Amino acid sequence: FVEATAEDLPFDDNSFDAVCSLFSFRDWYDKRAGLSEVLRVLKPGGIIVIVDPAKINRLHGVLGWLWMRIWVGTYARLVYSKSDHPWRWLTRTYSSFGTTRDYVRMLEEVGFTDVRAKVVFPGMATIWQGASP
Template identity: 30%
Template sequence: MSKTVRPYQDSDATKKEQVASMFNNISGTYDFLNHFLSLGIDMIWRKIAIKELLTNKPALILDVATGTGDLAFEAIKTLNPEKIIGVDISDGMLSIARDKIKKRKMHEKFEVRLGDSEKLLFDNDTFDAVTVAFGVRNFENLEKGLSDMLRVLKPGGKVVILEFSKPKVFPVKQAYNFYFKYVTPTIGRIFSKDSSAYTYLPESVASFPDGENFNMLMQKVGYQNTKFRPLTFGICSIYTGVK
């Protein structure tokens, strides 16, 4: 069994505790670095992911690992649901999301709560859709997190997961590996107070079971009609499944 990839390998804290600390540390620069490091492509990925729900017209959406709320805001703009609830383990990230909600006067549409993605405090069969962007690879127990999202979905409800994957085509694979291994941590160190966070990023992507492996894990947990779709030469993928 490979060693669990955690942000701070010299710490005895659990992965979950470390991920919460890491995101609290980088919350102030997170949005800027996200857009900067991805050259703004992350915004396009979110738009594509949310369009997966257009035909479903979900009224109530749960956004897991909501962070600063970017995916939820995209969902509000595109899908106009009655309500989105965002859950995240990092209060630092949620405070940024709360500021955005206040600024955009969206408190009636979008509410955020501190919570564990693997122990969601909602009843079974509550949500029409569940979304996650760049969050599942930070789960301590991936299977448990996926199962709990399935539990809170209504029958017929859809999950949409956006996550980094590993490109397999030359020369994208080589360029991506170089960028992720050297450029990302360097820029992260310059702009963020937490250099470990941007070393953890490539490590967590490298150890994540992407593509068909993740698809099979979703099926194992109980999702139906699972599909995955690589974006931008496989740098990122969208996974969908139905309850």
Template identity: 30%
Template sequence: MFDQVAAGYDRTNTVLSMGNDRLWRAATTRAIAPRPGQRILDLAAGTGASSVALTQRGATVVAADFSPGMIAEGRRRHSGIRNLSFVQADATDLPFDDAEFDTVTMSFGLRNVNDPKKALRELLRVTKPGGRLVVCEFSHPPSAVFNGLYRFYNDRVLPVVAKSMSSNAEAYDYLNESIRDWPDQGTLSGWIRQAGWTDVAHRNLSMGIVALHRAVKPR
């Protein structure tokens, strides 16, 4: 499914999110705070839009994704960036050594993993002691009124727009379902703690449509 939408994926996301995807990406980059000399894993990187922002701060970034179509599109677009590499990878069985990365991050991909709790443990394994986790993921607005408006948009408006924009509108039906069924901010924070991370915290973006989760691997 993701292979089929790779070419137009970023453009469609910008339209469906009404441009908020760029704000969310910028907030995630600030939370990661990449620095020269750091090695960062950007998991579920898609075509590498989030990864490029990290390389611009001097970090060496591995953009990993389960979809070979996304990886191929990312390599085509960003082949000239020296400190960026693309790797096809399963989040539940990462092809990296223990304690390989200073920071690991995952944006809008954790809910697509068959076993997200196992993925959080794998991310812990490949992170250096004292290293950081940053997860940006769709969530649930705490305001009942705003959440109702958000659900109306996802149920009624998003499918119509997706059919006019995407080569695979069914993929965006899945998007709506995966957002609706995903746990709230507190539950995901609990999963992160259970995986072994410490100093777990989150803050809402766009009134809770998205939540930015942060944590640290114990030293």
């Protein structure tokens, strides 16, 4: 097990065939730097897959924030007796998370090819995928 941040991966160049981030991309401190590091450690033709909450557009983001703030927040308070429950942070990180298109563009700008995104019905998550050139 290796503990590191996405922005400073302790691996040699061209080390991996694939990198997957499952519901953690929104927590990366510097997403662009992290994606550059992933590109560095991927072998040519390697794949990145990111799955995180969807924000189709800004309106969808507002509705998603309300959903998390009201429904998820209320449910979490019922399940967790502490005021500092883990779901509280999901609402905070989601509110500063970009849209699906923002990260398609960022993946392309960093240098990934064949970038695509799929919003999973009913708009709860996005799956981004790209390849190392």
